[in-house]
Amino acid sequence: MIDAKDSNSTRPYLIRALYEWCTDNGFTPFIAVLVDESVRVPTEYVRDGEIVLNISFDATSALKLGNDYIEFKGRFGGVARDILVPVDHVLAIYARENGQGMAFPLLASTSATESGTLSEAPVAVEKASDTSQSDTPPPEAPRPGGSGRPSLTRVK
Template identity: 40%
Template sequence: MSSMLVQRPYLLKAFFNWIVDSECTPHIIVDATQPCVEVPEQFVEDGKIVLNIAPRSVMQFSMDDDAVAFNARFSGQPMQVYVPLYAIEGIYARENGAGTMFPEEPAYQALDKEVQPEKEVEVAEKPIAKNRAGLKIVK
């Protein structure tokens, strides 16, 4: 029997595009208790946080098969947000609630301990690469 890929990256991208193309505001529901989640702690309630990921609301937005990352302001303070896909529980449109909750995926549970230390290193490296590129542009 062949194993299927995890479906969350595909579902997240499809629902994100559908919500944005419908001129609505996409929000993700995040389990902030998961390892490697970087969100503003002061807005976490009962271990969860809802984040607006509309293109007009965030900067340097990135969504790939591993994580959603962006820069945004929270109460006027800039912050870099990093959410591994295994911590995203669902996505919906603010205006009408259309969206989906993601099913549990055993692959994320199996990879949980293996992937997380590696993600911490990647998060630390991303700002360094941006700073170097920024220095080249200044020259």
């Protein structure tokens, strides 16, 4: 019998599922990422220790949504950059057009419960206002427990 602490995290599977849902429905998948020394992104685009990345087919090249890392090549200010994001640093994945998606706990290492197992309770993100105009900046990443839009609902 496999113990819960020995099983794989659900986070990479949920990210892949929501990425597929976004692309199947013609939405643009965005991820919000907590940035530290293990994340390889252009630092000039990092705000308050976070970055929001467009991971759509049109915005990336060689996208790999792995169990441990999300890797791709993306253009920032016209310059191609290699991006590497540990999956446990993904704070949320959501559709740019309507804000629907899922937010995750900050880091697996900081969300351990008293029993020592990981608590990965994802939070569904409900529909936000329409931001489908291409010249608008990406919506703010949903933050668990935040008071701004989009609102969050706990999924059990």
